[in-house]
Amino acid sequence: MSSPGAVCEEGQLSAAQADAFVGMITAFRDLQSTLCLVAPPPETMTELTGAIENVATRLKEFEVGEGERFARDLGMRGQGHPVLIPYRVTELSETSMLGSVSFGLANMGGDGTAHGGAITMLFDDVLGTFVSRRGQPDSRTAFLKVDYRNITPVNRELRLTASIDRIEGRKTFVTGALADGDVVCAEAEALFVRVLPPQP
Numbered sequence: 001m002s003s004p005g006a007v008c009e010e011g012q013l014s015a016a017q018a019d020a021f022v023g024m025i026t027a028f029r030d031l032q033s034t035l036c037l038v039a040p041p042p043e044t045m046t047e048l049t050g051a052i053e054n055v056a057t058r059l060k061e062f063e064v065g066e067g068e069r070f071a072r073d074l075g076m077r078g079q080g081h082p083v084l085i086p087y088r089v090t091e092l093s094e095t096s097m098l099g100s101v102s103f104g105l106a107n108m109g110g111d112g113t114a115h116g117g118a119i120t121m122l123f124d125d126v127l128g129t130f131v132s133r134r135g136q137p138d139s140r141t142a143f144l145k146v147d148y149r150n151i152t153p154v155n156r157e158l159r160l161t162a163s164i165d166r167i168e169g170r171k172t173f174v175t176g177a178l179a180d181g182d183v184v185c186a187e188a189e190a191l192f193v194r195v196l197p198p199q200p
């Protein structure tokens, strides 16, 4: 499966490495989504479990230390991580961000709608990355409040916004929203606190 074209700004990977890694992650996401749709016979599941275990065993040959792991290269906005939700940023200023996101079948809770936990994870990642780039690097989520205003459909391009509302010392207060056209799906409010050495 081909990748959608990795965004690797500020990352440490070359374009070729990023494209190949995102291609692998995209194939893995397709596997996760497909697993949510099927009802195979037991012998087929046993056979395929072996195939999946073989892939994991092969990949373990390439384990590296924390600073060298491709999935840690967060310049790829969720694209380069097997569990995070990939999103795109279309406009970025010092205090605001506009982007888009589409939840996949692997993020579904039920009836074609996104799982609430997946929505919260998206906000944590989007707002945390935004704060790190535009507010204060090395910040951690102190609190994250999410209001689920309407159902969030999967397999649909949604509008994603974020803004830094104020910075007080180590504290950055930020808000975000997810919308399907004119319908607000969810809103988030969060505080990120810059950690002090020797905090990990």
Ligand SMILES: CCCCCCCCCCCC(=O)SCCNC(=O)CCNC(=O)[C@H](O)C(C)(C)COP(=O)(O)OP(=O)(O)OC[C@H]1O[C@@H](n2cnc3c(N)ncnc32)[C@H](O)[C@@H]1OP(=O)(O)O
Pocket: 010, 074, 075, 124, 125, 127, 128, 129, 132, 133, 139, 140, 141, 142, 143, 169, 170, 171, 191, 193, 194, 195, 196
């Ligand atoms: C380029 C891409 C890069 C990479 C970008 C990375 C993107 C990924 C983002 C993911 C982010 C995460 O998920 S991070 C993982 C989830 N979060 C965590 O694990 C954090 C666990 N908690 C902690 O480590 C700690 O509690 C901290 C660091 C948040 C705060 O501890 P601290 O440093 O000792 O600070 P502390 O004195 O307690 O608080 C400092 C100030 O914040 C306030 N404060 C602290 N917690 C709260 C709170 N829950 N609600 C209200 N206010 C709070 C205090 O009142 C105080 O205000 P005042 O008295 O000064 O006024």
